[in-house]
Amino acid sequence: MNDLFGGVYAGRRVLVSGHTGFKGSWLCLWLTALGARVTGLALAPDTEPAHWNLLGLSEVEDLHVDLRDAAAVRQTLQHAQPEIIFHLAAQPLVRRSYREPVVTFDTNVLGLVNLLEAVRATPSVRALVNATTDKVYLEQTTDGGYREDHPLGGHDPYSTSKACAELVTECYRKSFFLDAGPRVATARAGNVIGGGDWSEDRLVPDLVRAASTGSTLQIRNPDAVRPWQHVLEPLSGYLRLGALLLAGEAVEGPWNFGPSADATLPVQALVSLMQSHWPALRSAHQPGPHPHEANILQLDSSRAKQQLGWQPVWDADTTLQSTIQWYREYYEQSHLLSRENLQAYVDSAHAAGLEWAA
Template sequence: MEDLELKHLFGGAYAGMRVLVTGHTGFKGSWLCLWLQAMGAKVAGIALSPDTEPSHWNLLALKGIADERIDLRHAEKLYEAVQHHRPQVVFHLAAQPLVRHSYVDPVGTFSTNVIGLVSLYEAIRKISGVLAVVNATTDKVYLEQATTGGYSEEHALGGHDPYSTSKACAELVSESYRRSFFTGTGKVVPRLATARAGNVIGGGDWAADRLVPDLVRAASRGTPLQVRNPDAIRPWQHVLEPLSGYLRLGQALLAGEPAEGPWNFGPAPGATLPVLALVERLREHWPGVSVQVPGVEHLHEAAVLQLDSGKAALGLGWRPVWDADMTITRTMGWYRNFHVHGFVDSRDNLVDYIRHARSSGLEWAA
């Protein structure tokens, strides 16, 4: 990455900045740490240990990042870590992120995604110096309803499964803290925003019950891919897309732009596809994978999810960089390189993504 001046991305907002990433050992969190460190940020992470083997975090082997293994629900330990690292910017990604697992462990899902968030906000509230907080939630926070053009930030929050409901609660908790505590004049208070992204794919994800990791496991084992809810429509995007949105949002908060509140970061046009249609396109890059639809799925998941990112386009100058074809090509190329050659090309993916963002005229990449 030496050939790019990464410290100048996002107006140089993160160079030398103390940044805390919760959930840094997870899929999105590990990619975010890679990007932040490349921009010269002083990164600390708070998370549980990776729950998959292999894990993207372990494969990256990033040096110089303070790595704290703390459960968000342990409020005292969390506060001590936040106080010790005294971040200026916080990206909150730690969560129980799986819909189906939330049916198995609803108590753990709500306690992590809601009470854990409250504990983090309390820790931030008790120290000084935090300037900006970005809480990553999900597109699944919206009340399920028919829409024209997808869900916008003005649509009602809701939830059916425990995961979606817990994340809708996290949105309400965030708005409550923003209005009740992170406000005022004559003092430095954190500026807070929430970020709602679509179904994220990309190299380095091995979580259970996610489509791409399931396909990769099936391909490597020579077993059929079990596809549940094949007709469900989802907004698919490469992991770097929402992360560029989070970073642009953090930049705006630091600069005093009107950026507080909720923001959607959805995929490029044409990347909102039925599950089975995405599977067929993924299989083009890994031939020989057979597909099985095991039967009726009894656990409720929304039939259609589509995001309207117009607010981010107008208010932040943000838009997706990679279309569906590039997203799929880069994702499957990452896994093929890893499984065939043992090569982790996350850094190359990041460099190419930034180059494409720059060539498409996005200001944050200039």
């Protein structure tokens, strides 16, 4: 593992904000396998069970810090002296953002400002990757999906806050980091799935909870189209992007990391595929009205493929098999497959000839 991404993370001081969350916990697992010295900045996990707790990554310095506390964020960076930061901390749920818009904007926008101000005061930081979302784009009909040069927008508070986060990141890059300071990029990914997610109002965790209790999940928008991808797919993009930033490559700015073409599916199609691997999953359509969510989301990742040498590794069926197997092993055998999933993904990337996995 130490040789992946050119060996750049071995012994490297890395800070991960949001490390106790679903995506952050998987990133910490990968970074520790790469030999990085990881510090985490986040609130305590807000689900039970929680993937972060199950992993037991004692080698990660686990600091519970609220991103909205500017002084605490600055103290954390000065303590950790990171060389690269992966910023994943956020209020990430669309429906929660309708209930708690102030918390959403406070965390996703002002929390980011607090982090960037702390970066300005911490000369050790050489690179920063800010993970946003595919939902930052202005809703419109597109040919082949949203590209990085499409206009930003938002309808719900979550999407709007993340579009704001893109603008804030670019503002700081141009205003404070252009001639000196860290190289900064943003990463836009699709709907990530995989073992260990128990968040509220997310399709796969909701289905898994229903299956584990023998109940039927009510599906809000069965025809909504989303780019589904295993959590390791965008994380490989973040790590590739971070490695190139550290190497001084001109890769600042926004990047899309979407799934393989066959994995952009309507909700009902994804549910049907999952049921073929786990018959205990049951669903039914719940008529509206529901809060607005975009009907079609699709990412064009061709720029990342051409300029970063990145591409998705697993197709839709492999992604779903891996995800369902993880949950079944956990619920039926109390066995955690995260490390096996990571090794299988790396092996697949190596077999596909991807440069970062050479």
